[in-house]
Amino acid sequence: MGSTLKELFRDYRFFFAFTVLCFLLALALLSFLSPYDPTIWFYVPRDLPASSQHLLGTCSRGQDIFWQATFAIRNSLIISVIAGVVSRVIAVSVGLVAGYRGGMMDRFLMFISDGFLVIPLFLIIVMLAMLIRDRMTIVTTGLLLAVFGWAWDARVIRSQVLSLREREFTKTAILSGTGTLELVFKEYLPYITPLAFSTLINNMSWAIGMEMTLSIVGLTNMDIPTLGTTLKWALNYQAILLKRWNWLLTPVVLSVLLFIALYWLSVSISEYLDPRSRVQRVGGE
């Protein structure tokens, strides 16, 4: 474990991603110490510039931009974790079943996931979100995104299982009387876990982006501060035209940092897991 971390930290991308994520996580945790309730408007004077009392100033809704941002990061992260974890459960089960059982089951499951890939999912999500708009909470947003975020990763996991099935140890296990469930959970899952983890990071990033997009078109609960709704409020109050950059750029900069950090984390981890690219990175080729 120690040597793994050591090698990962040698990659500047991992180092950057790790630092940024720690910083953002610290911001999210700060929200628990916030002196203000994020759902209340006009608790401070409106449109103040940055000062020692209000680190990033205040917005036109009379809220402190800094503390509002801590809530936004926390909620966006919660949504993405819900979406990521639940869709991983779906992706891993579909991938395992399709890859191991093969035959009709495989064809059926892959047809469904192909369909999910081809259909413009954003539109289907929009339609669903439109109908449950009043009941949108952090949890429902996360679950809604989870239902649609598994297709590609299920394919990736399936192809991994397909190659595992051809390996020697599978035959040894079956011939020595290991049951299907035991084989899949004890022998295959250790191979699948790193893959599931690196796709989890990408999926979280996708979920955060999707939440922002849904908020911008007005399909999430605007009372819950997330990166998306914070940005939407700024746009609603014409922050661009009024050049209220501290308000507008806070969610933009934070989300861009978050996207880059998550992406670099996943790239450096998956490169670490794939020995071929590790050799290329070190320059051994």
Place this chain on the structure above:
Amino acid sequence: MFIRTYLVPRLLQYILVIFLGITIVFFIPRLAPTNPVERTISEIRSRGTYLDPAHIQQMVDDLTEMYGLSGSWLQQYRDFWVRLSGGDFGISFFQFPTPVIVLIKNALPWTVGLLFTTTVFSWVFGNIFGGMAGYAHNRRWSKALDVIVMFIRPIPYYVFALSLLILFGYVFRRFPIAGGASIGRTPSFTLSYILDVLRHAFLPALSMVVLGAASWFQTTKLIVQNVNSEDFVQYAQLGGITEGKIMFRYVIRNAMLPQITNLALSLGQILSGALITEVVFSYPGIGHLLFSAILTGDYNLIMGIIALSIVGITTLVLLVDLIYPLFDPRIRYR
């Protein structure tokens, strides 16, 4: 043999995906906890309009009829298909009484134009630069390009488009920030009108091309690095073929094949990106129309846009799949 193993499964899948997609579009509003009729009426009421009970009943009936919600589900489902195949998506609510199909027809050329040009440009740029960077992956420019792409790649369409809008529309003020052409101009085939349209399309197109090319760049680079280590490349080098020829004729050409399949698979996401980019730049296409439909709760329009997008994208995917054998002799002669 080619027809049975390649053509028939794809046609079958095409039909099945459309069937599945349209069926989902049919069932979502019917399975949801609130139905569109109740929503529409409560929205009208929330705007402060007084409605007497008799009127409300009349409206409920009319709206039920308008949304195709009368009769049993089986009947509705059959009607839904009959209407769709005739191109009838009902009447728009937010631009009453214009038929949905007319609104879509007016917006479609903008989206198709934007989508087509940006997809082609980003695919070509991304593949060529990615291929070159992958072939020469130890050079300094290749590494620099890689780092730039690493910054751009993870940013979602919306955030990237908004950043460009702020940068070029407000800080540098080089380009128009909204619309498809200057207000008050009538469409014509004059040079000045076309230039005007291009100027308006520049920022939305730029944001889509840069994001798209970044993602193609990375996949091509990976594929090329793998092709690079194959025997035939080494053989060609030993045989004294020039590097440029090896790179373009043999390596990049081979790497582009899987990218055609990837293009088919990502068309749906590219469309989603185009729609959201249109919202940022108020570009008068389908995405902007969808945005207005969401704001006004216009279900017929939303369902029309979604149904058409599903049919359009799956047809495009089928077309890409069908022309693929032209590029890959292994499939043609199998």
